[in-house]
Amino acid sequence: MSDQPILAEYMIAALAAGLRDGEWGACGAYSEIPMAAFMLARRQHAPNMWWMSGGGGAMNPRCTLVRSSSAYGTLQGAEAVFTMEDVVDWQFGGWRRMPTVGLFGGIQVDRRGNVNMVGIGEYPNLTLRGPGTVGLAFAAHFDRSMIYLHDHNERVLCEQADHISAPGHTDMRRKHVREHSKGPELVVTPQAVFEFGDDGLARLRSVTPGYSEADVRAHTGYEFETSGTVSETEALTPEQLAIIREEIDPHGLLAKVKLGTWS
Amino acid sequence: MKPTQPPAAERGRKSKLVSLEEAASLVPDGASLALGGIHAHNGPMSIVRELVRQGRRDLTLIPNVSVGMPAELLIAADAVKSIYASYVGLEHQGLAPAFRRAAEQGTIEVRDIDEPFSVYSMRAGAATLPFMPFPFGHEAVDVVRLNPDDYRTVTDPFTGKEVVVVRPLNPDFGLIHVPQADAYGNVRIEGSVVQDVLIAKCSSHVIVTADEIVPVSVTQRDPKTTTIVGFFVDTVVHAPHGAHPTSCHGRYLSDEEHIELYKELGPDRYLEEWIRGATESEYAARVGPSLIANLLEGAQDNV
Numbered sequence: 001m002s003d004q005p006i007l008a009e010y011m012i013a014a015l016a017a018g019l020r021d022g023e024w025g026a027c028g029a030y031s032e033i034p035m036a037a038f039m040l041a042r043r044q045h046a047p048n049m050w051w052m053s054g055g056g057g058a059m060n061p062r063c064t065l066v067r068s069s070s071a072y073g074t075l076q077g078a079e080a081v082f083t084m085e086d087v088v089d090w091q092f093g094g095w096r097r098m099p100t101v102g103l104f105g106g107i108q109v110d111r112r113g114n115v116n117m118v119g120i121g122e123y124p125n126l127t128l129r130g131p132g133t134v135g136l137a138f139a140a141h142f143d144r145s146m147i148y149l150h151d152h153n154e155r156v157l158c159e160q161a162d163h164i165s166a167p168g169h170t171d172m173r174r175k176h177v178r179e180h181s182k183g184p185e186l187v188v189t190p191q192a193v194f195e196f197g198d199d200g201l202a203r204l205r206s207v208t209p210g211y212s213e214a215d216v217r218a219h220t221g222y223e224f225e226t227s228g229t230v231s232e233t234e235a236l237t238p239e240q241l242a243i244i245r246e247e248i249d250p251h252g253l254l255a256k257v258k259l260g261t262w263s
Numbered sequence: 264m265k266p267t268q269p270p271a272a273e274r275g276r277k278s279k280l281v282s283l284e285e286a287a288s289l290v291p292d293g294a295s296l297a298l299g300g301i302h303a304h305n306g307p308m309s310i311v312r313e314l315v316r317q318g319r320r321d322l323t324l325i326p327n328v329s330v331g332m333p334a335e336l337l338i339a340a341d342a343v344k345s346i347y348a349s350y351v352g353l354e355h356q357g358l359a360p361a362f363r364r365a366a367e368q369g370t371i372e373v374r375d376i377d378e379p380f381s382v383y384s385m386r387a388g389a390a391t392l393p394f395m396p397f398p399f400g401h402e403a404v405d406v407v408r409l410n411p412d413d414y415r416t417v418t419d420p421f422t423g424k425e426v427v428v429v430r431p432l433n434p435d436f437g438l439i440h441v442p443q444a445d446a447y448g449n450v451r452i453e454g455s456v457v458q459d460v461l462i463a464k465c466s467s468h469v470i471v472t473a474d475e476i477v478p479v480s481v482t483q484r485d486p487k488t489t490t491i492v493g494f495f496v497d498t499v500v501h502a503p504h505g506a507h508p509t510s511c512h513g514r515y516l517s518d519e520e521h522i523e524l525y526k527e528l529g530p531d532r533y534l535e536e537w538i539r540g541a542t543e544s545e546y547a548a549r550v551g552p553s554l555i556a557n558l559l560e561g562a563q564d565n566v
Contacts (some may be wrong), residue, residue: 028473029302029329029354055301055329056455067355070302070329072512084301084328084458088382092398117350118375119366123409129366131352131359133377133406134329140400150494165377167403176402257355 007190008254009244010208011148012036013236014188015103018146020111023047023099026091026142028054028135031069032257033148034103034112039065039248040240050098054135057082065249067256091138102138102145106130108161109147111202111222113168113184115139116161123163139166140177145184151260152189154221169200184193190259192216193233197225211262213229219262273479273481277444279499283543285345286470286500287313290436295323297385297466298333299439299459300509302354303517306333307438307451309472309505312538315340325434326351327458328381332509332522333438335359336538338371339530345372347413347432349381355524361530375409380429382458384413387431388465394428401427410490440506441490442514444473448496449482454512456490463495472502474514495534504547504555515558521550 005013015037019025023046027034031054038051042060053061055070062077075081082090089130094100106115117133139145145166146187147228149156167173169183177183187194187202191211194202204226207216213230244254290296294385298308311333314322319337321344326334329350337343339361351362365371376384383395396419401407407414407427419426439459443451450471452459463469471491476499482489504511508521525533541549 017551029350029352032355055457056304057457059453063398068302068304068517069354070304070455070457072510073306074514075454075512081455083456085386086462088379092379107272118405118409120523124373125369129363132348132350132375133404135378137310137379137401137404137406140403146505154520163409164403164405170403172403177400178398181400231495 003238003241005241006255007208007259008033008257009241010190010233011190011235012040013240014133014193014233015146015148015184016041016044018186019046019049019101020099022048023101024094025049025051025101025103026054027069027103030105031070031103032065032067032253035069036065036244036248036254037103039092040243041185043243043247044240052082052087057087065250065253066255067253092137092141095141100142102142102168103148104136104145105117105148105150106136106165108158109149109187110154110158110161110168111224112148112170112197112200113187114161114164115147115166115168116163117165118163119160120162136166138185140173141181143180144182146186146188147184149187149189150258152191153219153260158221174192191262192221194224195227202223203227204230208233209235215262223252267471276447276531279448279496280446280476281498281500283309283313283472283500283502286498287499288466289470290314290319292319292425293321294435295325297437297462298324298326298330298435299437299457299462300333300506301327301329301455301457302521303508303519304455304510305330305440305457305459305512306506306509307440307441307472308332308333308507308509309436309440309502309543310500311336312543314342315534315538317486322459323335325432331359335361335551336534338362338365340534343371345374347374347376347381349376349378353456353522356519357526359556360526373420375406375415376413377404380413382461384432385458385461385465387429388433389461390432394430397427397429399424399426411526425468432465432494434462434466435468439469440472440502442473442511443475443477444471444499445477445479445482445493447479448493448499449479449486450491451482452490453514460491463491469500470500470519471496472500474503474505474511476501485542507550507555515555518558546551
């Protein structure tokens with residue numbers, strides 16, 4: 001296999017680098033990329049991180065990568081299994097005990113990091129009915145969150161999300177959300193990594209090798225500043241590639257995750 | 264270890280076992296149904312198919328936090344009037360086509376909720392609480408404003424602050440598929456419980472379909488592993504492979520190819536070819552014992 005990372009691997013490494021030792025993390029459905037990020041971070045810089053494969057509730061899964069985050073495989077070799085009651089209680093109140101981080105995506109993510117899973121258009125007469133809000137509301141309760149997207153285009157990365165399932169850096173957050181919860185820190189797409197400035201707006205941090213800042217502007221639905229000089233998203237080390245390809249994903253499932261390529 | 268009680272102690276005790284057809288016929292048009300499992304796992308599919316065959320109408324669905332095929336098939340069959348939707352979709356296999364079509368055309372009512380609503384409304388229902396409060400901060404989420412019928416605010420008597428609360432829910436029927444049950448309704452779940460126990464607690468009538476029915480002596484040998492106690496369960500059905508095409512944790516994997524087939528055929532054609540035109544045993548025969556055996560093997564292989 002090529003020593004060049006595939007797009008999914010760039011995303012995994014960017015998310016993993018954002019995870020911290022000693023915190024508690026969760027991902028939800030359609031989560032091959034964040035699951036692999038948790039696995040990579042625990043093997044590298046965050047051995048004391050706890051993470052939950054959402055839905056099925058497996059804590060610290062040790063399986064090889066699976067496509068469904070609630071597959072039976074996630075339970076085998078895990079350390080405990082949460083019920084959905086455990087999940088909700090902990091995701092509301094766990095921040096009292098340790099730092100919490102949520103990883104999720106959506107059908108729209110706007111420049112303030114608001115994420116929409118309800119649908120596109122005026123409610124209730126949506127022109128595209130999304131699957132629903134699920135656990136995104138925990139973005140108002142987790143200490144922080146990171147957003148990942150399978151497609152980077154101007155419809156998904158929009159000026160203003162039609163509905164707010166996970167609150168970004170908004171007046172509503174400032175008015176209502178408890179102080180510990182700081183909101184989204186990163187937006188990781190196949191082509192770019194954004195972070196948020198003090199003004200709460202997304203700023204371009206890095207671009208995946210093979211793409212340019214101009215490409216990213218052309219495919220993003222809002223204007224953005226950059227964080228200093230935009231760098232190339234860091235390539236994975238040989239060690240990271242070996243961990244992902246030999247230990248985390250020996251069956252090659254990451255290659256089946258459909259990511260937008262702009263071609 | 265020997266059973267703690269001899270079989271004679273069970274004399275006169277009523278079995279809750281009925282046929283799939285009888286169990287489905289207990290559910291009237293217009294009933295509200297909780298659906299167990301999550302995503303493509305542990306779905307009560309055999310009774311869902313039987314409700315479709317019996318032509319049930321005007322149901323209100325109160326599914327688990329992330330529902331796929333169980334809700335999708337009932338919506339495809341025009342059996343649904345309303346759904347409490349935290350997530351309705353097919354995870355990495357895409358959006359749920361019948362749900363999307365019905366929601367966008369307005370032929371079903373979608374009550375947008377979220378994961379904590381799903382759990383706390385059921386917990387309130389189980390304990391007959393008048394409502395359940397959420398921690399501060401939820402006001403920043405749109406669902407509270409999109410669904411003012413189910414989310415309200417009250418003044419917290421301790422702090423004087425406004426607090427979001429949700430209504431209690433007591434579904435008329437809870438439908439749960441499990442790997443193992445005995446005739447008295449004691450259930451052993453071998454994988455993720457998700458909110459199946461909660462559904463059993465809050466529903467007014469609980470129907471359990473089980474891949475395997477065991478004598479109560481098997482339950483009695485290790486009561487610590489009973490996941491749902493029998494008195495929460497009203498009706499038990501022996502439904503081998505009854506979760507197909509979703510998985511039954513510990514027994515067989517989800518049949519992703521079959522779910523792809525559903526998407527390819529489309530809801531209407533799939534229902535005619537696979538459900539309305541076939542009894543449950545014909546469905547099982549058509550799915551094929553060899554396929555299920557492969558899935559079983561996969562489950563043991565930790566794929």
